[in-house]
Amino acid sequence: MAANEFQQHALSVADSQQANAAFAERRAIAAERFAATAWPGRKTEAWKYTSLRSLQELTEASFAEQAKAIELPEAVKAVDSYRLVFVDGVFQADLSGDLPEFACRFSEANAEQKAFINEKLGTVVATQTESARNLFSYLNDAWLHDGVLLHLPRGASLNKPLYLVYVSTSEAANATLAHQRLLVWLEDNSQANVIEHYLSESVASNDDDVSSLTNGITEIHVGQNAQLHHTRLNLEDEAHTHIGGVHLALSRDSVAKCFALGEGGRLKRIDYQISHNGPGAELIMHGAYLARNKQLIDYHTCIEHREPHCNSLEVIRGIVGDKAKAVFNGRIHIHQDAQKTLAELHNRNLLTSNGAEVDTKPELEIYADDVKCAHGATVSQLDETALYYLQSRGIEAAEARMLLSYGFVNEVLSQLPYQPLLESLQVRLRARFIDEARKSAAEKLIGESA
Amino acid sequence: MLQIRELVASVEGKQILNGLSLDIKPGEVHAIMGPNGAGKSTLGNVLTGREGYEVISGEVLFNGEDMLALDIEERARAGLFLAFQYPVEIPGVSNMEFLKAAVDARRSHMKQEELSSFDFMKLAREASKKVSLDAAFLKRGVNEGFSGGEKKRNEILQMMMLEPSLCVLDETDSGLDIDALQVVADGVNAMRDSERSFIVVTHYQRLLDYIIPDYVHVLANGRIVKSGDKELARELEAKGYGWLEGEVA
Ligand SMILES: Nc1ncnc2c1ncn2[C@@H]1O[C@H](COP(=O)(O)OP(=O)(O)OP(=O)(O)O)[C@@H](O)[C@H]1O
Ligand SMILES: [Mg+2]
Numbered sequence: 168m169a170a171n172e173f174q175q176h177a178l179s180v181a182d183s184q185q186a187n188a189a190f191a192e193r194r195a196i197a198a199e200r201f202a203a204t205a206w207p208g209r210k211t212e213a214w215k216y217t218s219l220r221s222l223q224e225l226t227e228a229s230f231a232e233q234a235k236a237i238e239l240p241e242a243v244k245a246v247d248s249y250r251l252v253f254v255d256g257v258f259q260a261d262l263s264g265d266l267p268e269f270a271c272r273f274s275e276a277n278a279e280q281k282a283f284i285n286e287k288l289g290t291v292v293a294t295q296t297e298s299a300r301n302l303f304s305y306l307n308d309a310w311l312h313d314g315v316l317l318h319l320p321r322g323a324s325l326n327k328p329l330y331l332v333y334v335s336t337s338e339a340a341n342a343t344l345a346h347q348r349l350l351v352w353l354e355d356n357s358q359a360n361v362i363e364h365y366l367s368e369s370v371a372s373n374d375d376d377v378s379s380l381t382n383g384i385t386e387i388h389v390g391q392n393a394q395l396h397h398t399r400l401n402l403e404d405e406a407h408t409h410i411g412g413v414h415l416a417l418s419r420d421s422v423a424k425c426f427a428l429g430e431g432g433r434l435k436r437i438d439y440q441i442s443h444n445g446p447g448a449e450l451i452m453h454g455a456y457l458a459r460n461k462q463l464i465d466y467h468t469c470i471e472h473r474e475p476h477c478n479s480l481e482v483i484r485g486i487v488g489d490k491a492k493a494v495f496n497g498r499i500h501i502h503q504d505a506q507k508t509l510a511e512l513h514n515r516n517l518l519t520s521n522g523a524e525v526d527t528k529p530e531l532e533i534y535a536d537d538v539k540c541a542h543g544a545t546v547s548q549l550d551e552t553a554l555y556y557l558q559s560r561g562i563e564a565a566e567a568r569m570l571l572s573y574g575f576v577n578e579v580l581s582q583l584p585y586q587p588l589l590e591s592l593q594v595r596l597r598a599r600f601i602d603e604a605r606k607s608a609a610e611k612l613i614g615e616s617a
Numbered sequence: 618m619l620q621i622r623e624l625v626a627s628v629e630g631k632q633i634l635n636g637l638s639l640d641i642k643p644g645e646v647h648a649i650m651g652p653n654g655a656g657k658s659t660l661g662n663v664l665t666g667r668e669g670y671e672v673i674s675g676e677v678l679f680n681g682e683d684m685l686a687l688d689i690e691e692r693a694r695a696g697l698f699l700a701f702q703y704p705v706e707i708p709g710v711s712n713m714e715f716l717k718a719a720v721d722a723r724r725s726h727m728k729q730e731e732l733s734s735f736d737f738m739k740l741a742r743e744a745s746k747k748v749s750l751d752a753a754f755l756k757r758g759v760n761e762g763f764s765g766g767e768k769k770r771n772e773i774l775q776m777m778m779l780e781p782s783l784c785v786l787d788e789t790d791s792g793l794d795i796d797a798l799q800v801v802a803d804g805v806n807a808m809r810d811s812e813r814s815f816i817v818v819t820h821y822q823r824l825l826d827y828i829i830p831d832y833v834h835v836l837a838n839g840r841i842v843k844s845g846d847k848e849l850a851r852e853l854e855a856k857g858y859g860w861l862e863g864e865v866a
Binding site for chain 2: 550551552553555556557558559560561562563564566567570571573574575576577578581
């Protein structure tokens with residue numbers, strides 16, 4: 168099948184870049200796979216509710232040559248961490264700190280690390296078969312140049328979180344394509360906290376601006392009895408598209424706690440592919456997605472229970488307002504050998520306007536007979552009785568609506584263990600929800616007078 | 618303070634209040650008793666302006682002003698407070714945030730300065746002590762996982778913080794043990810003064826031993842069918858509502 172215009176363009180830009188020679192072969196193979204994968208359409212299951220049509224507008228987009236000088240938000244600076252900053256996909260040394268001995272950028276890796284990266288990339292979750300689901304992993308491979316490796320030896324504990332800050336600054340005039348890669352390898356009994364924080368430098372005002380694309384792929388191996396805390400914040404603005412994924416493999420008796428937040432953006436599609444590869448592994452995932460205006464946010468999570476005695480708990484909430492749309496697809500696949508599995512998936516959605524839409528689909532596939540599974544998905548509106556209660560205390564209607572939306576997501580948010588980030592998000596979300604409530608009140612007034 | 622004249626109101630097309638009149642002067646405490654489904658909570662909801670409660674005729678004057686023309690939150694800021702029969706849980710919003718938003722709204726209406734966080738916390742802690750709620754409750758979600766009695770005490774806590782001029786207590790005593798009842802009554806009594814008025818809706822005369830009312834009314838079929846002093850409550854306790862059948866019909 169012939170690649171479409173976007174596919175061709177993305178590959179030709181990848182080709183024109185100066186590339187890390189260590190990855191030449193991987194790039195070439197991935198480029199072929201990417202070109203050979205049929206572009207997803209409505210009939211492609213993995214992309215059924217999310218159209219990629221807008222990517223065709225990126226056929227002029229290029230890559231950033233240099234990292235712009237930007238100012239980091241105070242909350243980012245306040246997190247005590249090993250911080251690495253990338254701007255429009257390019258490493259920004261001035262804003263980054265020293266790395267721990269267990270970590271390096273791909274471009275600075277020594278021979279041993281290069282060999283390790285080449286050996287492990289793409290192995291956490293098998294993505295070799297050509298499929299629409301892995302399309303953007305191929306593209307990421309085809310662009311491979313820089314990236315970050317964290318490789319913790321047996322028994323080691325990272326004393327501060329590894330904090331990756333990915334800033335996009337693109338404006339309509341020069342849309343960029345940025346590809347980010349993170350490989351985390353936790354050997355047995357080790358422990359680490361990792362934060363990935365995607366944000367935009369300036370808030371775009373016009374949602375019809377040409378969108379830039381970030382493609383962030385993260386692969387994490389959690390060794391036996393190892394512990395991971397992983398946070399991924401996708402807070403890019405209106406003019407931005409993010410398509411990416413987190414691949415996570417859990418070994419025997421390991422524990423992974425994940426936190427995911429998606430807010431704003433023209434199009435966001437994040438795929439979590441998680442695999443319990445050893446008995447006794449545990450996954451706890453909390454997440455929220457918040458879409459408004461004409462945004463589209465799509466989270467796909469897929470948990471493979473391959474071994475017995477593993478647990479997974481997934482709590483995901485969404486708030487969708489204006490004419491925005493959210494998609495949530497939560498798949499749990501319990502293989503035949505995965506006896507004594509405990510799996511729970513809870514997805515609750517709040518629609519704050521009539522024009523908002525959510526497509527939620529929990530998918531349970533169970534082949535073992537001795538398992539406990541619970542799943543539920545709900546879609547509801549703001550609770551009228553609670554609104555009345557707040558207003559009866561003198562709280563203005565818009566503020567009451569804000570408080571209810573805020574409370575709904577704050578329950579999940581409070582799982583975030585980084586106080587400066589939590590506080591700045593709480594402020595940001597309050598401002599966002601009050602703005603949304605005022606806007607919808609104004610529209611209602613106009614509607615009534617018309 | 619409050620004048621209700623010939624109030625007729627309906628819920629979901631069903632007429633519940635059938636020409637209710639009540640006159641409350643500053644500093645007075647009025648108890649309202651009456652059978653289940655008589656319209657006691659409906660009266661509270663109509664007074665606060667809850668959506669879905671439609672006033673068909675009659676008028677309500679609050680400090681001489683047409684109260685029915687005001688929004689829910691405007692009535693509250695003007696000094697009306699309803700302690701809910703069934704307080705609402707709002708997970709994810711702390712009691713503290715909720716109280717702060719309410720107090721800020723009331724103070725800005727009264728052209729008072731916004732309280733600093735420090736002063737506000739101090740007030741909130743004092744008030745929670747008065748209603749015997751541990752200060753930890755201020756950090757929890759609004760009413761989230763509170764027991765029935767804790768929810769009722771939380772209503773009184775809000776009332777203390779907001780310092781309303783007219784307080785409507787809808788069965789705040791129901792389901793309370795004697796200690797909690799004492800706490801609620803002490804809270805109310807501490808707030809009684811020559812300016813502030815109360816409407817106390819209850820099924821139990823017992824509460825009125827603690828909060829001595831100036832008047833007791835019987836509400837039945839959406840109207841006040843009998844009024845008297847605190848002795849009327851004793852009579853009702855002893856005889857029930859049956860003997861008022863004539864008036865009720
Ligand atoms: N939202 C509503 N929708 C439908 N009917 C309602 C609604 N609210 C009240 N009613 C009806 O109005 C009538 C009066 O109810 P209300 O709650 O005012 O009674 P009450 O006197 O407070 O009773 P109780 O002592 O049991 O609390 C009842 O028949 C009730 O079913
Ligand atoms: Mg009632």
